[in-house]
Amino acid sequence: MAVLELNDCVIRFGGLVAVKDLNLFVKKSELFGLIGPNGAGKTTIFNLITGVYPPTSGAILLEGNRIDGKAPHVIASRGIARTFQNIRLFDTMTVLENVKVSSHMSKRQNIWSAVVRSPAFHEEEEEIEAFAYRLLSLFQLEGCAHDLSMNLPYGHQRRLEIARALATRPKLLLLDEPAAGMNPQEAVALMALIRRLRDEFDLSILLVEHNMKVVMGVCERIQVIEYGQTITVGTPEEVRTHPGVIEAYLGKE
């Protein structure tokens, strides 16, 4: 069963067709990779799925329900979470607060309860804090829970972004170049982490990545995009040997 399904999606920016007749589906609990040369439209596809840009035409379905044209926060509440290619943390908030932000949409207490500090409010705050601490400990970040997120080292910031996305309790997680700027050891650790997340959180993961070792090593299926169009979809082995892919990356003889 497909968690995410894109049917004939088109995005046009004026005369430029950024994404053309894109079909894509991600199965339940699948690790799905999206690759392509620079400027192929990978991040545009992420923005399309998360509602930053509505599609010019076409349909996007999450577990069979249309989500295209919905606002980004609505799509987030339906169960799609993401990280960003250029890290977008809440810089002057602490690590713990960064993760707690994601619980806002599922809160049960209203604003009045927050102002008068009802017992139920305190109870929920404690719940949110416990939940945030558990996520942080899963990412080995509990030690710097009270540091400002902008003061974290780069690798920690990347992990915090994933933790924050998971705190929205998604069904589908979109990772935009999670291995960017990582050294080989960190990339290997990341691959293990991605697999572990999928298993433990019962997630489907869609990732965009330039590091071929990570993509080939972790993804079960890969879709290759060039100039906003699909070249091929298949297992890492199929993709690696596909002539169109080799041509897109290395050029024609």
Add this chain to the structure above:
Amino acid sequence: METELSNTLPQVPSSAPIRKRRRPWASQRWLWIMGALGGLLLLQEAVHWVFLDGPFLQGPYYYQILILAGINIILAVSLNLINGITGQFSIGHAGFFAVGAYTSAYVTYYFGATLRGLFGFLPAVVQDSALLIIALTVAAAASAVAGLLVGIPTLRLRGDYLAIATLGFGEIIRVLILNIDAVGGARGFSGITRLSTFFWVALMVVVSITTVRHLVSSSYGRAFAAIRENEIAAQAMGINVTRSKVLAFVISSAFAGMAGCLFAHFTMYLHTNSFTFLRSFEIIIMISLGGLGSTAGAVLGAVILTILPEVFRGFAEYRMVIYSLALILIMIYRPQGLLGGTTLKKKKPVVTGTK
């Protein structure tokens, strides 16, 4: 209510210390509130005795500064919710201050006698307070509605555009009032009863500070701060950005309206000259001086900027020069404001990344 929080997350062995916070005072909070109210009443007696009834020649002058400082604190703390915490640069706060001042003054001026008739059985002091409560409610409601009407279209704008739009709305409100004859128009609105006492100003100061502080440290405050830090990421984490901004704007406007009500029923005379954009800038300077985003800073900034011009009053024409110099020096040596960056964190953050 059973929650699904624990179901979605696998049981992860956590080394993090999760302790139940004790709140022994929670069960006795009504006792605390009554005690605080009693304390404020006693404080009012003391303040009256020192400034108004005492032999102190300039007493009433100092009393006035005290009340105006309180009103400025409410304005600064409430504006800080939009400008400092939600990060939306609004310069129309004087407009909402004016809406509160004029609507409440209108109500007490035209319907004051009728309303008093309703509580005729109460002693005079209590009648005044009851009337003021009604005026405060009307002012808060009117300003909140004005905030909603202004906020919905303007808060979709960003940065400079939002600043210009709010500036414009503030001026529109002022010009509108200038042309309403029932509230005096260009002559000014005179004959308002004095209802604001030290007790009510102090109480509203406490209420506004408490409300903003409680909001900031709740899920709402984290959403507001997330919008300030990164709107795109906030949206992606499921925060309805426009709605949160409008919410912050409406709450802030409501408190500005209450400050306006206290102001109107203290000075007993209103003129639109008190509500120009310069007034808005003054409030912005208060929160920038104290430290954007810091509630304690807003309070400090409001107090300093109420007292400072008075202190320099003796220097006549050099007053504004010294005042500006003081501000420039602070901007150079402490750009984050006097108490900037201290409110949001409970524990002092470690500056270096941890390993």
